[in-house]
Amino acid sequence: MKIKIFSLAILLLFISKINAQEFKLGKVSIEELKQKQHPKDTSAVAAILFEKGENTFDYDEDHGFTTQLEVSVKIKIYKKEGYDWATKKVRYYTAGNGTKEKVFVNDAVTYNLINGKVEKTKLKSEGEFEKVINKYWSQKVFTMPNVKEGSIVEFRYIIKNCSIGSPRDWYFQNQIPVNYSEFRMNVPEYFVYNNSFKGFISPKISEEKINRSISYTYREGKNGVVSASTSQEKLDFLETRTTYIAENLPALKDENFINNIDNYTVSLSQELSMTKYPHSPIKSFSSDWNSVAKTIYDYEDFGPELNKTGYFEDDLKKLLTGLKTPEEKIWAIFNHVKSNVKWNDYYGYSCDNGVKKAYKEKTGNIADINLMLTAMLRYAELTANPVLVSTRDNGIPLFPNRTAFNYVIAAVETPNGSVLLDATDKFSTPNILPLRTLNWNGRLIRKDGSSEQIDLMPQKVSGDNVFMNYAIDAEGKITGKTRRQYTDYNAMIARDNISSFKEEEYLEKLENLNNKIEISEYSKTNEKDVLLPLIETYSFAGGNLCEIIADKIYVNPMLFFTEDKNKFTQEVREYPVDFSYPFADKYNITIQIPDGFAVETLPAPAAITMEDNLGAFKFNIAANGNFLQLSVIHQINEAIVSAEKYEMLKEYYKAMVAKETEKIVLKRI
Numbered sequence: 272m273k274i275k276i277f278s279l280a281i282l283l284l285f286i287s288k289i290n291a292q293e294f295k296l297g298k299v300s301i302e303e304l305k306q307k308q309h310p311k312d313t314s315a316v317a318a319i320l321f322e323k324g325e326n327t328f329d330y331d332e333d334h335g336f337t338t339q340l341e342v343s344v345k346i347k348i349y350k351k352e353g354y355d356w357a358t359k360k361v362r363y364y365t366a367g368n369g370t371k372e373k374v375f376v377n378d379a380v381t382y383n384l385i386n387g388k389v390e391k392t393k394l395k396s397e398g399e400f401e402k403v404i405n406k407y408w409s410q411k412v413f414t415m416p417n418v419k420e421g422s423i424v425e426f427r428y429i430i431k432n433c434s435i436g437s438p439r440d441w442y443f444q445n446q447i448p449v450n451y452s453e454f455r456m457n458v459p460e461y462f463v464y465n466n467s468f469k470g471f472i473s474p475k476i477s478e479e480k481i482n483r484s485i486s487y488t489y490r491e492g493k494n495g496v497v498s499a500s501t502s503q504e505k506l507d508f509l510e511t512r513t514t515y516i517a518e519n520l521p522a523l524k525d526e527n528f529i530n531n532i533d534n535y536t537v538s539l540s541q542e543l544s545m546t547k548y549p550h551s552p553i554k555s556f557s558s559d560w561n562s563v564a565k566t567i568y569d570y571e572d573f574g575p576e577l578n579k580t581g582y583f584e585d586d587l588k589k590l591l592t593g594l595k596t597p598e599e600k601i602w603a604i605f606n607h608v609k610s611n612v613k614w615n616d617y618y619g620y621s622c623d624n625g626v627k628k629a630y631k632e633k634t635g636n637i638a639d640i641n642l643m644l645t646a647m648l649r650y651a652e653l654t655a656n657p658v659l660v661s662t663r664d665n666g667i668p669l670f671p672n673r674t675a676f677n678y679v680i681a682a683v684e685t686p687n688g689s690v691l692l693d694a695t696d697k698f699s700t701p702n703i704l705p706l707r708t709l710n711w712n713g714r715l716i717r718k719d720g721s722s723e724q725i726d727l728m729p730q731k732v733s734g735d736n737v738f739m740n741y742a743i744d745a746e747g748k749i750t751g752k753t754r755r756q757y758t759d760y761n762a763m764i765a766r767d768n769i770s771s772f773k774e775e776e777y778l779e780k781l782e783n784l785n786n787k788i789e790i791s792e793y794s795k796t797n798e799k800d801v802l803l804p805l806i807e808t809y810s811f812a813g814g815n816l817c818e819i820i821a822d823k824i825y826v827n828p829m830l831f832f833t834e835d836k837n838k839f840t841q842e843v844r845e846y847p848v849d850f851s852y853p854f855a856d857k858y859n860i861t862i863q864i865p866d867g868f869a870v871e872t873l874p875a876p877a878a879i880t881m882e883d884n885l886g887a888f889k890f891n892i893a894a895n896g897n898f899l900q901l902s903v904i905h906q907i908n909e910a911i912v913s914a915e916k917y918e919m920l921k922e923y924y925k926a927m928v929a930k931e932t933e934k935i936v937l938k939r940i
Contacts, residue, residue, distance in 0.1 A: 294321040294323060294343075294345075294451060294453070295343075296343050296345065296378050296380075296425045296426075296427060297378070297380075297425075299345075299382045299389060299423050299425075301384060301387075301389065303320070303347065303423060304382060304383065304384035304389065304421060304422075304423060305384060305421075306347065306349075306421075307349070307421070308349055309347075309349065309448050311448065311519065311521075312448045312521065312522060315349060315353075315447055315448050315522060316348075316349055316350040316351075316352040316353030316356075316447065317346055317347060317348050317349055317350070317353030317356040317447045318346070318347050318349070318447050318448040318449070318450060319344065319345070319346055319445060319447060319448070319449040319450065319452070320345040320346065320347055320423070320450050320451070321343075321344075321345050321450060321451040321452070321453070322342065322343070322344045322345075322449065322451070322452050322453070323342070323343045323344075323452075323453045323454075323455075324340060324341065324342045324343075324441055324453070324454045324455070325340070325341050325454075325455040325456075325457070326338060326339070326340050326438050326439075326454075326455070326456050326457065327339050327341070327457045328435070328457060328458070328459050328510075329485065330485045330487055330506055331487050331488075332487060332488060332489055334433045336435050336459065336461075336462075337431065337432065337433045337435070338431075338432050338434070338435055338438065339429060339430070339431050339432070340429065340430045340432070340438070340439055341427065341428075341429045342427065342428055342429075342430075343378075343425070343426075343427045344359075344425060344426055344427075345423065345424075345425040346423065346424050346425070347422075347423050348418060348419070348420065348421065348422045348423070348424065349420065349421070350420060351420060353447070354418055356424075356447065357381070357414060357415040357418040357422070357424050358412065358413070358414040358415070359412070359413055359415075359426065359428070360402075360410050360411070360412050361374050361376075361410065361411045361412075361428055361430065362404065362408055362409070362410050363408070363409060363410070363411065363430060364407065364408060364432075365403075365406075365407065365408060365409045366406060366407045370432070370433060370434045371433070372430055372431065372432045373430070373431045374411040374428060374429070374430050374431075375428065375429045375431075376394070376399060376411065376413055376426060376427070376428045377426075377427050377428075377429075378425070378426060378427040379393065379394035379413060379415060379424075379425070379426035379427070380392065380393050380394070380415075380424070380425055380426070381394075381415045381416055381417050381418055381422055381423070381424050382422065382423040382424070382425075383417060383419055383421065383422050384421065392416045392417040393416075394413060394415060394416060394426070395416065398413055398414050398415070398416055399411070399412070399413040400412055400413075405617065406617075407617075411428070413426070435462065435543060436542065436543045436556075436673075436674070437541070437542050437543065437672070437673075437674045438456065438464070438541045438542075440538055440539065440540045440541075441454040441515070441538060441539045442533075442536055442537070442538045443470075443472075443474060443515075443517040443520055443536075443537040443538060443539070444470060444472070444517075444520045444521075444523055444536045444537040444538070445520075445522070445523065445536075446522055446523050446525075447522050448519075448520065448521060448522050449517075449519075449520040450518065450519060451516075451517075451518050452474075452516070452517045452518075452520065453514065453515065453516045453517075454514070454515045454539060455512065455513070455514045455515075456512075456513045456515075456541070457510055457511070457512050458510065458511045458513070459483070459508050459509075459510050460508050460509040460510065460511070460547070461508065461546055461547050461548050461549075462543060462545070462546055462547070463543075463544050463545035463546075463547070464541045464542060464543055464544060465541065465542050465543075465544045465670055465671070465672060466539065466540075466541050467539070467540045467541075467669045467670040468537075468538070468539055468540075469534065469535070469536070469537070469538055469540075469669055470535060470536055470537030470538060471535070471537065471845065472517060472520060472537045474515040474516055474517040474537070474539070475515070475516045475517070476513065476514070476515055476516075477513070477514045477516075478511060478512070478513045478514075479511075479512050480509055480510070480511055480512075481509070481510050481512055482507070482508075482509060482510075483507075483508060483509070483510045484505055484506065484507050484508075485505070485506045485508075486503060486504070486505050486506075487503075487504055487505075487506065488501050488502070488503060488504070489501060489502050489503075489504045515539060517537060520537060523535075523536060524841075524845070526841060526844065526846060527838050527839065527848075528838070528848045528849050528850060529846050529849060530663045530709075530710065530849040530851075531663050531664055531665075531666055531667075531710075532846075533666050534666050534667050534846075535845065535846050540669070540670070540672075542556075542670075542672035542673070542674060543556055544556055544558060544672075545558075556673070558671065559671050560671045560714060560722060560724075561720070561721060561722050562671070563671045563672060563673055563675075563714075563722075564659065564714055564716045564720065564721075564722035565716075565720035565721075565722075566673060567620065567659065567673060567676075567716065568716050568720055569720075570621055572621040572622040572625070572638070573620065573621050573622070573638070573642070573657075576622050576625060576626045576638075576642050576643075576646070577642055577645055577646045577649070577657070578646070579626055579627055579646065580646060580650050581627075582626070582627040582630050582631065583630060583643075583646075583647055583650070584650070586607070587604070587607075587647055587650055587651065590603055590604070590607055591603065591604075591651055597653060597683070597685055600648075600651045600653060601648065601653065601683055601690060601692070601701060602701065602802075604644065604647045604648055604651060605644065605692055605694055605701065607647075608640060608643060608644045608647065608694040609694045609696075609697060609699075611630070611633055612629055612630060612633050612634065612635055612639070612640050612643065612694070613633060613634050614634075614635070614636070614637065614640060614695035614696075615634050615635060615636055617636035617637065618636065618637050618662065618665075618677045618678055619636050619637055619638050619677065619678070620637070620638050620657075620659055620660075620676050620677065620678060620679040621638050622635070622636070622638045622639050622642060623635065623636040623638070623639055624636070624639050625639065626639055626642055626643040626646065629643060630643060637678050637679060637695055638679050640694050640695050641657065641679050641680050641681050641692075641693060641694060641695065642657060642679065642681075644681045644692060644694045645657050645681040648681060648683055653683050654683060654684040654685075655681055655682065655683045655684075656681070656682055656684075656715050656716060656717050656718075657679050657680070657681060657682075657715070657716055658679065658680045658681065658682045658691065658713040658714065658715045658716075658725050659676040659678070659679055659713055659714045659715075659716065660676060660677075660678040660679060660680055660708050660710065660713040660727065661675055661676050661677060661678065661710055661713075662677055662678050662707045662708060662710060663706070663707055663708075663709065663710045664707070665677045665678075665710075666710075667710060667711055668712075668714075676714070678707075678708060680692060680693045680704065680708060680713070681693070681694075682715055682725060689715075689725065690702055691704055691725075691727070692704075693705055693708060696763075698762075698763045698766045698767055698770075698801055699763060699801075700763070700801050700802060702729075702731075703729075703759055703760060703763055704727070705763075706760075706764075706851055708727060709727055709728060709729065709851050709852065709910070710727060711726075711727060711728065711911075712724050712725060712726055712727055713725045713727050728852075728910040728911060729759075729760065729851075729852040729853060729910055730853065730910075731759060731853070732759075732853045732854060732855045732906065732908065733757075733758055733759035733760040733761045733762075733852050733853065733854045733855070734756070734757070734758040734759065734761060734804075734854070734855050734857070735755070735756075735757055735758075735761045735854065735855070735856045735857070736755070736756040736757075736758075736857045736859075737753065737754075737755050737756075737832060737856075737857070737858045737859070737860075738753070738754040738755075738756075738859050738860075739751060739752070739753045739754075739830075739832075739858070739859070739860045739861070740752055740860070740861040740862075740863070741811075741830070741860075741861075741862060741863070742862075742863035742865075743817065743824060743826065743862070743863065743864055743865050743937070744865050745865045745866070745867060745868070746819075747814070747816075747817050747818070747819045747824055748812065748813070748814050749812065749813050749814075749816045749817065749826075749830070750810070750811070750812045751810070751811055751812075752792075752808070752809070752810050752811070753807075753808070753809055753810075753811060754806065754807075754808045755806070755807045755808075756804045756805070756806050757804060757805045757806075757807075758804045759852075760851070760852045760854070761854065762801070762804055762805040763801075765805050765807075766798065766801065766805055769795065769798065769805075770798075774793070778790050778793055784831075785811070785830075785831035786813060786815060786816055786830070786831045787813065787815065788811045788812065788813040788816070788831065789811065789812045789813065790809045790810070790811050791809065791810045791811075791812075792808075792809055792810040793807070793808070793809040794807075794808050794809070795807050795808075796808075813830075813831075816830050816831070822938060822939040823871065823936055823937060823938050823939070824865075824868065824935075824936070824937040825934045825935070825936055825937075826934060826935050826937070827931070827932060827933075827934055827935075828860060828862060828874070828892060828899070828901050828934075828935050829858060829860065829901070829903065829931055832858060833931045833932060834905070834924075834927060834928050834931050835928060835931070835932050836928065837921070837924045837925050837928050838924055839917070839920060839921040839924050840921075843917075844914050844917035844921075845914060846914060847911050847912060847913050847914055848911070848912040848914075848916075848917065848920060849910070849911050850907055850909070850910055850911070850912070851910060852910050853906075853907055853908050853909060853910055854906070854907055855904065855905070855906040855907075856903075856904070856905045856906070857903070857904050857905075858901065858902070858903040858904075859901075859902055860900075860901040860902075860903075861898060861899070861900055861901075862898065862899040862900075862901065862935075863897060863898055864897050864898070864899065864937055865937075866897070867939060867940060868937040868938065868939055868940060869937065869938060869940045870894050870899070870935065870936075870937060870938075871936040871937060871938040872934075872935065872936035873892050873894065873899070873935060874890065874892060874930060874933035874934075874935070876890060876891045876892070877889070877890045877926070877930045878890075879923055879926050879927065881916075881919055881920070881923050882916075882919065883916075884908055885907070885908060885909055885912065885916060885919070885920070886905075886906050886907040886908055886909075886920075886923065887904070887906055888903075888904065888905050888906075888923065888926070888927045888930075889902070889903070889904045890902075890903050890930050890931070891903075892935075899935070903931070905927060
């Protein structure tokens, strides 16, 4: 995996003090406005000319130290497709009195070149509004006015936060080119932060120490009673000012089969690891993964929730009656939670409603449900523990920190290995987790606070087995029947697809996806019995599934199951290929050729095997009278394929597509 994690101490050895060019808002030249395309990326629809952020600390009596992030941005719009970059969405946290954030926007101006002169248009209040995302988060949204091809927009926004634990990640790179990106972190001597970089470009770093003073008003109090008398106080301390600079960053290339492009974006993450207040002992927060896990386990809305059992004991006593094996108990409890408590679509490793209330009201967030599940499994005398997870859209945890995780599942230790469970998805089964959780590794936490890394990526191959027979008539019309069997992850995904639509809508989509065939006699088996393979059966007919040229019929033997495009066409791949899970697609197809025709050409058999047992493709077709028998296997054995193996994977898919698109040729006799 090509993620570079740079040590701050090591990088500082190579960096001298940076005398950077001055970048300020309000300075727009005619030359910048005349520029028609980005000098290093002519395809760019827009570019960030510069983006500067500075995180500073303040102090007041009510909250102690607080933080403020100030960001200045200047963007050039080259094409109409880049107009979206003139709209900025700033997400901010709105839950909790001590951690609420506030966002302020100012100096927002659009510049255009009109008749050789620079014209300024300021953002007005009607171009700015608030949007509620959910009960935890909102967005400040503003759209710059009078945007055209060639415009330059610039703005400044400030995020004020009473929490000092986790400064916002700084992304040096973006989906458009970034000419210059700078982030400055000012840290009082009382705090130590962990720093982690990811991406393929390391920023330049400079550091200096400065003396700083903060004045604040102190209000006296005694025995909980605050008096009216106040005094002006001054706090003197040493501050470390660290500046990170990156220049000429290319636009991110989003490629097929990437779990989250942010995992590979040049960026900086930080989290408070230690406080060193005067006359107080040093307090450590996240020096290693064990301390992170223990800290989270001790949260009142995490570990203590696992000890609550009274609300479910009567139900579980009835449920477990007569069950003897661990497998029987796991499935009974897992299914009980899935059937009785529905997910409210909120993530989080800490409980929202609390397990007792969630059980009573039959709804809860991820933690409410899966910590409840863990508690029930423990009650059944199974060795069950929670596993902290960062979902795919949340990114990969690269260094020990409490905010790396946003999810929790359950794990049961058995003689045959750990069984992973997530009761928030109606189609999940033991060791078949929702795709959102398949993000490399999780961290299991035991009762004693110890922890260990857990591999979340599936090892078992998920099957997609197709049995098809069809007949071709002399006019080229094809009629046939298909039986398709899905297992494990393929079954979970197929069940979700089927349940998302009414049957009529689902079949219409299936017909359109498969060369406009007409489907009849459709049926499905084990739709609700998630422990068994899902089976779909249907008849089909199509008039455009083959070609007739002169007296010959040309047909792709796999019909609408043909892989006709290579999914991997980039010359170079920088990121791992993420298939989510290993899979095997198998096809057994019987073809009846029409009377009066004979086979002129059949595709030759083929077998392709990749190194290190990464995968294999086998294709074999044989004639027997008026029938052809085709067998195809396409199997990938690794959920994640490293970038180093990309060329091999690319050539494999190229050869597979070439073989599957070879046609049978039938001639009239």
